[in-house]
Amino acid sequence: MDERAQALERIYRDRYLGFRNALATITGDYETARDVVQEAFARALKSRSTVRNEGALEAWVWRIAIRTALELRGEHPSAKLNGAIDPKLVEPDRDPELADALRQLPPRRRLIVFLRYFADLSYDQIADVCSISEGTVAATLAQARATLEETLTEGAKP
Amino acid sequence: MTLDSEHLIRERFSIFVNRGDDSDWADVRRRAGRGRRRSRLLVLAVLAAAAVAIAAPALGLSGKIVHLFGSSEPAPARVEESFASLDVGAPPGMATGVIAEQTRKVLDQPIGDEKRAVLWIAPTKVGGFCMTLGLGRVDSAPHELGGGCDHDRALPFSLGLSAPGPISRTGKVLRGPILFSGSALIDEGRTVAFEFEDGKQATVPVVWVSEPIDAGFFVYAVPEEHWVEGRRPTMATLKDDEGKALARQQAYWFQFPRADR
Numbered sequence: 001m002d003e004r005a006q007a008l009e010r011i012y013r014d015r016y017l018g019f020r021n022a023l024a025t026i027t028g029d030y031e032t033a034r035d036v037v038q039e040a041f042a043r044a045l046k047s048r049s050t051v052r053n054e055g056a057l058e059a060w061v062w063r064i065a066i067r068t069a070l071e072l073r074g075e076h077p078s079a080k081l082n083g084a085i086d087p088k089l090v091e092p093d094r095d096p097e098l099a100d101a102l103r104q105l106p107p108r109r110r111l112i113v114f115l116r117y118f119a120d121l122s123y124d125q126i127a128d129v130c131s132i133s134e135g136t137v138a139a140t141l142a143q144a145r146a147t148l149e150e151t152l153t154e155g156a157k158p
Numbered sequence: 159m160t161l162d163s164e165h166l167i168r169e170r171f172s173i174f175v176n177r178g179d180d181s182d183w184a185d186v187r188r189r190a191g192r193g194r195r196r197s198r199l200l201v202l203a204v205l206a207a208a209a210v211a212i213a214a215p216a217l218g219l220s221g222k223i224v225h226l227f228g229s230s231e232p233a234p235a236r237v238e239e240s241f242a243s244l245d246v247g248a249p250p251g252m253a254t255g256v257i258a259e260q261t262r263k264v265l266d267q268p269i270g271d272e273k274r275a276v277l278w279i280a281p282t283k284v285g286g287f288c289m290t291l292g293l294g295r296v297d298s299a300p301h302e303l304g305g306g307c308d309h310d311r312a313l314p315f316s317l318g319l320s321a322p323g324p325i326s327r328t329g330k331v332l333r334g335p336i337l338f339s340g341s342a343l344i345d346e347g348r349t350v351a352f353e354f355e356d357g358k359q360a361t362v363p364v365v366w367v368s369e370p371i372d373a374g375f376f377v378y379a380v381p382e383e384h385w386v387e388g389r390r391p392t393m394a395t396l397k398d399d400e401g402k403a404l405a406r407q408q409a410y411w412f413q414f415p416r417a418d419r
Contacts, residue, residue, distance in 0.1 A: 005253055009183055012183055012186065013181070013183065016179065016181035017175075017176070017177065017179060017181075020180075021174075021176050023177055024176070030176055030178075036184055037181075038182070038185055038189060039189060039275075041186040042187075042189030042190040043190075044187050044371075045186065045187070045190035046190050046285075046369060046370075046372065047285055049281065049283065049285060049370050050283070050285050055320075082232075088299065089174055090174070091174065094173050094174055095170065095173055095174070096337070097168055098171075111282075117167065117168060117171040117175070118175065136347055145167060148167065152170075155198065
């Protein structure tokens, strides 16, 4: 197995749960999300020779995974991330208050939140995945956190 | 409750984290070895195909022949050099991106009269491939007849005609062999059927070459009886293992402009 295939395997083994859990917010369930992760890594393995930036390998797999998830949802794979994705918590009943607060975020901001807190991606990785600048990621997350804090604090008032 | 830090928001999210680990790298590798996406949603289709494959020997249908690219014989230096020369001086946007040092021999087929046809393949940087056909005697090194590239996998089914010997201006073959060769990207392709002007047919297997090529290839030596007008090849059809047509290409014979005859 070549070095790039080994690197992909390492990412898969280290980060599988993050991929599946974050993708479940797009597919709507864990079983389909698992299928998407398997398929996305398989596609990445097949196309690994086309990667130009070795350092951004994980972000590249994420982009494949998100497009694969969109395909499974019957949406066009080249759709822009800020319009086509409407991620949601898989089991909102576990924390209805947080689920409601998240629903009030625009879809793209919600995706960035999920990539941060479910997939545990760094700011620069999120920037790569969503094709935006790192500054935009930082600003979006700060804004999202502020909105969540405000909504949840209001919800907690008697 | 306040959410004034990264830590606190993480904590709030943590109850949504599903820690059940159902990862399976071997499954990823199996999927990567297949030509196209087969998701859970396609399980029924896969099972149906498997049933056909199991029944195939009884039905006389052909299975998939897979040739492992990585373990194939490396091409001789002169063939590598020939591939490498493809991009030398290529105008912007016209380079094939061929990775010449990875050229392998993927097919070595006797074609009668103590001759053999050889197919060398090299991957390209964007996931496609270049191929060149060789011809030689069984006991000697083959020489190149030429080939082509599908450098970005744009051609589902391609067909080329090669003739190392002389052809008259009227299209009469003065010395053989006459070879059709080509490639297929349609995963289900198992055979290529050639049709002739006299209604006859001939079929050759498609040999699939594994990653990084992931494409099927074939070579067909046209028998001498089909070199003459009225019996020449007319069409090539890529078929699946049930004989269903997947793609068709007109089998162009040698044609010269009238002014050149």
